[in-house]
Amino acid sequence: MIITTGFDPNPEIILRARRLAEHTGTAFAPRGRLSIPKMAERYGDAEILVILQEAVRLITPDMPAMEFHPSMGFVRAKRILKGEPDPIIEAAAMEPGDSVLDCTAGLGSDSLLFSVYGGESSSVTALESSLPLYALLLEGMREYVSGQPKVNEALRRIRVVHSDHLQYLRSQPDKSVDIVYFDPMFRVPLTDSSAISPLRQFANDAALSPESVAEAVRVARKTVLLKEKALSGEFARLGFTELLRGSSKTSYGVIRN
Numbered sequence: 725m726i727i728t729t730g731f732d733p734n735p736e737i738i739l740r741a742r743r744l745a746e747h748t749g750t751a752f753a754p755r756g757r758l759s760i761p762k763m764a765e766r767y768g769d770a771e772i773l774v775i776l777q778e779a780v781r782l783i784t785p786d787m788p789a790m791e792f793h794p795s796m797g798f799v800r801a802k803r804i805l806k807g808e809p810d811p812i813i814e815a816a817a818m819e820p821g822d823s824v825l826d827c828t829a830g831l832g833s834d835s836l837l838f839s840v841y842g843g844e845s846s847s848v849t850a851l852e853s854s855l856p857l858y859a860l861l862l863e864g865m866r867e868y869v870s871g872q873p874k875v876n877e878a879l880r881r882i883r884v885v886h887s888d889h890l891q892y893l894r895s896q897p898d899k900s901v902d903i904v905y906f907d908p909m910f911r912v913p914l915t916d917s918s919a920i921s922p923l924r925q926f927a928n929d930a931a932l933s934p935e936s937v938a939e940a941v942r943v944a945r946k947t948v949l950l951k952e953k954a955l956s957g958e959f960a961r962l963g964f965t966e967l968l969r970g971s972s973k974t975s976y977g978v979i980r981n
Contacts, residue, residue: 725771725856726753728763734777740867741775748859748886771856773863780863782856792864794875797833801840801875813841815967815976816949821845822902825943827889827936828852832861832882834907834951839878849883849901851892854926858886893939899981904940907951908932937962941979950977 727745729737733755745752753767760783764770774781782790794801804810812834818824824838829850839848850865852858862884870876885892893904908931932950940948952958954975959966964977 725773725859726751726763726767726769727773727775727859728753728755730774730776731755731757733775737775737777740863744773744775744859744863747862748855750855750859773856773859775863778869780860780867782860784856790860792831792860792868794833794836794868794870794879795831797836798870798872798875800833801836801878802872804837804840805872805874810837810841811969811972811976812837812949812951815978816903816905816947817978817980818842818903818947822946823847824849824903824905825893825896825901826850826905826907827893827940828905828907829861829884830857830907832865832879832884834905835882836875836878838903838905839881840875844877844881846881847883848881849885851885851887851889853886853888855886857926858884890933890936890939893936893943896939896943898942899945900943902944902946903949904944904947905949905951906932906936906940932958932962934962937964937979941981944979944981946981948979948981951975952977 727741727750729741742752760772770785772783780792800810818841820843822842826835829835829852832850835848835850852861865879865882865884868879950964951974954973959977964979966975966977968975
């Protein structure tokens, strides 16, 4: 992966791009007047993260550009701020101030919900094993401006970590976080969403392992939460109690400690 800017970037954008490249151990490539295909050809890398004034985009061959945006997470976050219930918060039995470990961050929408509801005294750690997604998420969480100050504050509070979730869980003390959350990429997608399709090429599509769940149970003080397709055999295989949600195509499974 290489990191670059748009055309004619100001010094702040260049600094952001260089800082992110250094942090992620990737290369910063000055854009000049090169097109993205020409950059890929010159630098021999087709995965390109573009830092812009008001956006960050991950561009890969034969796929739509993926731009950081909370998507439906933003809509749900605004509802939470209005005091409305949200199924992920209810399933997790989360309380303001709780700590959350999101083991499969993706684009961070669920981490945002936990951070919004948890408030300033909570802590949310979002793990992402894919380096391109991690870089997109890290920069997006730092710089995205939603128009809702409390949503912006919640994004900035999220700690983004580049790590495999099993490796990270093994390093954590017993009962060191209130809630551990898994949202593994469905191996057969429910929809051909334009937002999800580019994500699939980076996401780890391996089945969640019993060892990961066992480590999560050890680390969690209150709840281990799994999102899966409704009536999926994964809940029983991994020891979760499924919480069916009417006609919803997805369910949450819980293990209470």
